[in-house]
Amino acid sequence: MSSRLSEVFFSFAGQECRGISPLYCSLAEAVAADEALLQIAGQAPAGQPVPNLLFAAVQYLLVADPTHPLAEYYATCTAEPKDPTQAFPAFKDFVLSHQREIIELLQTRLVQTNEVRRCAFLLPAFQFALRHYEPRPVALLEIGCSAGLNLLWDRYRYDYDESGDVYGFYGDLSSPVLITAEFCADRPAVLSDPMPTVSERIGVDLNVIDTSLPAEADWLRALIWPEHHWRRCLMDAAIKRRSEFDLDLRNGNGFAQVEEIATEVPLDSLLCIYHTHVANQISQAERESFLKTLNQLGQQRDLVHIFNNLHDALLRLQIYRDGQQSEIPLANTDGHGDWIEWLA
Known part of the structure; x- marks a missing residue:
């Protein structure tokens, strides 16, 4: 166990x-x-990204009580953190002295980072997908939704060159949440397409996070790496925005429940199923079963499937229209949404 886990941490x-x-x-x-x-660290359940989970558990406890010397190395606890290469002795002492609490977090919490900046590539992905259909309401179904913040991708404002020029904004131009990102080359023309009408916003997660509860919101923040202050600010803005919307968030395995949920969505709405940085946490058998279910659903109704980490790291689009299925590679993207290399 420790040899394999050692390789995981090195990687x-x-x-x-x-x-x-x-x-x-x-x-x-x-x-x-x-x-x-x-x-x-080996006390974490199978299938979870162990380094992310361990570091989140430590940061969660440390921010709640920043009196330990380890706090001097964390940008979440001090404005002037010490040399990170000297932090390990304090880190080890903190983990050993909080072993019981950390193991409890490892065994009860999940890595479900609600990375709001990923909406920067969801916006063009959806706009590109919708060009393949006649205009109609869309029903969003996000698998691995965490707190549901990325179910509001159409309710955020976007700036892809960080110019601050209002004429370069996309998305919901009245939104108080501004997401910045960069295209490696030209921006796709679909960014200027009108926003769709969203009829439903359904999110499924093994453990939905209720951001109205301070401890739950604090866990989301703990999943963000200490130096990434801008990510925490964006998440806080998105959490505030999310409080204005009534989302249908459900605990469960969205990959296994997709057929059941699809029956609830009227046929006059375009069902849009999406998931990012989640599919790598399920088995090959689960992936194959999920794709088989989508193919069966695609024979019965039009639907969109946007995803990554299922076959490879690329953001991909599957189009099911009139019983026919096609797949298009959309983009190569940064995991935190910093940059997008558009391929479609």
């Missing part, structure tokens, strides 16, 4: 954190070589 440091989170990069490399901490 996390090199592939996900280097150049993005100096603190987590340094800590992940050190944890990978520490048997005691690997044993604690």
